[in-house]
């Protein structure tokens with residue numbers, strides 16, 4: 016029983032991080048119908064920003080969090096403006112390739128600056144609470160609680176603010192929204208800022224939990240988060256959160272029964288099966304093409 | 307119509323083949339070029355095969371695959387396993403073409419599997435399917451101890467030689483050209499243009515996709531087999547998504563939907579990588595940058611859907627599938 | 634002899650009933666028109682017949698064989714071909730290639746013969762090429778063979794769509810608003826043109842028209858769809874004065 020609870024807690028921690036990243040994929044997809052293949056690398060940049068802030072400025076947790084979040088949000092906005100915006104009318108393939116290119120650029124750029132894996136110093140005291148055999152670290156608590164708070168805020172923004180309404184309008188119909196007075200470019204930038212910012216937070220939290228970071232760390236984690244988004248139905252915000260926790264649980268389960276090297280294998284096979292049988296995920300809706 | 311060609315031109319392909327072979331034999335024999343340059347030429351040839359293979363899917367069919375690193379690794383592993391573990395010692399050089407073909411066939415079978423999701427999904431979703439495929443192949447290989455798992459596999463002799471690379475490259479160009487300028491190839495183009503109209507004009511789109519993925523994967527496997535026997539060492543990490551991106555750069559640099567474009571793109575890419583070697587890590591920063599700039603300013607590449615007359619069968623001159631001017 | 638029979642065909646898009654209880658008996662050689670206001674479900678009927686959508690209910694028999702559930706390419710191979718309301722040519726390809734592609738099902742060589750250029754490959758390619766040129770010549774388009782489809786003027790694009798549909802060797806041809814975007818004079822020419830292709834290629838034709846003018850002039854029988862349901866059927870004279878039809882078109886002028 017205790018063991019099960021402990022595992023559930025681990026699943027919750029991992030799932031929270033996936034969910035945070037998955038939100039970035041889903042928001043961008045919802046609004047631009049484009050998969051931002053570079054998003055996993057935004058996450059990596061978040062981790063590196065945390066490293067820089069913690070190592071060279073020795074800032075405490077909260078400022079570090081804000082800097083990671085704002086820095087990656089800015090990165091997202093710039094990437095969208097420079098690389099994606101000119102391609103909005105271009106064939107979709109061009110956008111996919113560009114996003115892949117941006118991702119690899121970020122990886123190799125970071126690698127060129129920092130050829131060796133880095134160790135992120137601890138920025139919060141890691142105390143563990145023990146509750147009748149169930150141990151829970153303060154870090155774990157922060158990751159889970161903070162993620163849930165962030166997601167709640169995001170959900171509120173999308174559902175109950177003017178900006179959120181504009182986002183939903185654009186994702187409903189890109190061509191009509193500007194006619195209704197929605198400032199499309201502006202809203203897209205905000206979407207990228209929010210999505211990337213959450214990715215940055217995820218990067219920071221991840222680097223606190225697994226403090227050895229390298230420029231390629233975003234690839235696998237990013238893809239896993241993407242799987243989460245697809246599981247939930249890409250473009251759907253609640254779906255992304257649910258998908259994150261589902262994948263987190265699946266991975267913890269796999270790790271409990273199989274050698275850990277099978278984890279990726281299972282995750283990606285799950286994606287493949289899902290794409291073949293239910294490509295629109297749990298909350299998504301199938302699209303038909305008009306002839 | 308295959309009208310009899312002018313007396314002189316008729317012998318051109320045979321002459322080209324003979325001359326090419328002679329030169330590719332002579333170079334290593336008499337050390338006409340230093341080892342390093344020979345190596346670069348071999349990589350260029352392998353890259354041409356890869357670019358053509360990917361161009362079939364991404365350029366001619368207009369689908370999107372980032373899965374070719376997976377096909378390549380399967381070809382590399384199968385061929386290496388055969389030459390190192392299965393073939394009797396001494397005979398492996400003789401049997402090398404068998405190993406390469408087997409690598410191609412193994413990859414082709416996987417190509418069939420990847421083609422099936424392409425029946426229903428297109429664009430970015432298919433990209434993810436192929437990406438998941440790369441990841442699955444990689445983590446599967448990492449878990450197979452018989453081929454060294456994550457540590458990799460070695461023991462191959464350097465059996466890939468200039469003449470072999472030359473032959474396989476020419477064969478690839480020839481077969482892919484034949485494919486494009488056939489009924490099936492026109493089916494491929496029609497899927498790119500409008501898949502629904504295509505099936506309503508009697509094209510069996512599933513058949514075409516299966517065939518295209520099979521042919522494409524076959525040659526990616528061949529390239530992998532050749533690659534493994536140049537490098538003499540392989541591990542699963544070599545064939546990850548970065549490798550697929552290299553192929554994308556080659557295809558989109560040279561030009562989509564063009565054989566000449568793939569040859570050009572692969573050659574320029576290979577040479578550029580060597581020229582930029584002094585930049586060290588920054589070299590790898592430049593590549594994705596080139597890709598992004600290409601997409602922004604010349605999304606169809608240098609040749610972009612145009613073809614050189616050399617690669618158009620005489621029966622199809624003046625009406626080639628690829629002769630469309632850039633829009 | 635009945636060539637096409639539809640029985641109780643019904644199709645839903647989600648909650649929207651685009652076609653309801655559609656029944657049809659079509660004689661070989663007939664020239665029938667389907668008319669109806671925007672969104673009546675006319676194109677959807679074509680899409681169901683040609684296998685683009687699978688009808689929610691009902692069955693369709695072509696020369697006695699059930700075709701619902703078959704893929705579009707198999708249905709074309711059986712002899713049903715069509716054009717599109719919004720032109721859907723293979724834009725970046727040459728006029729010749731547009732026609733050659735329509736020979737896919739009719740070609741008789743296998744992939745190995747193609748990859749290695751052996752066996753029946755050459756003879757078949759020659760046949761396809763010659764047949765394509767013959768067809769194009771018949772429509773005075775052979776000089777355009779190497780032109781890129783997207784560079785053709787609008788009228789020629791519409792014409793190429795018809796030639797391409799004919800290249801599949803149909804016995805039943807479905808034309809979806811062939812007069813769209815044409816001026817009255819061109820519409821008059823189209824009337825003769827449609828009669829001519831019917832005679833020359835020995836076809837059964839179903840024609841969708843949004844306006845009644847062409848449909849009245851060329852069709853022997855008309856069917857009127859409104860909100861997915863057939864509201865009237867009969868010879869043009871009867872349809873013209875049918876009260877339900879007038880009501881369906883109310884608000885729109887009825888150009889007779």
Ligand SMILES: Nc1ncnc2c1ncn2[C@@H]1O[C@H](COP(=O)(O)OP(=O)(O)OP(=O)(O)O)[C@@H](O)[C@H]1O
Pocket residue numbers: 303304305306646649651669670671672673674675676677678718843
């Ligand atoms: N793929 C689709 N998904 C959802 N609804 C569709 C789809 N295709 C058609 N519809 C709807 O079905 C109804 C019938 O459409 P259809 O295209 O058959 O009309 P139509 O009679 O051809 O009209 P028009 O004269 O405008 O061409 C319309 O309400 C249309 O919006």
Ligand SMILES: [Mg+2]
Pocket residue numbers: 675676677718
């Ligand atoms: Mg219509």
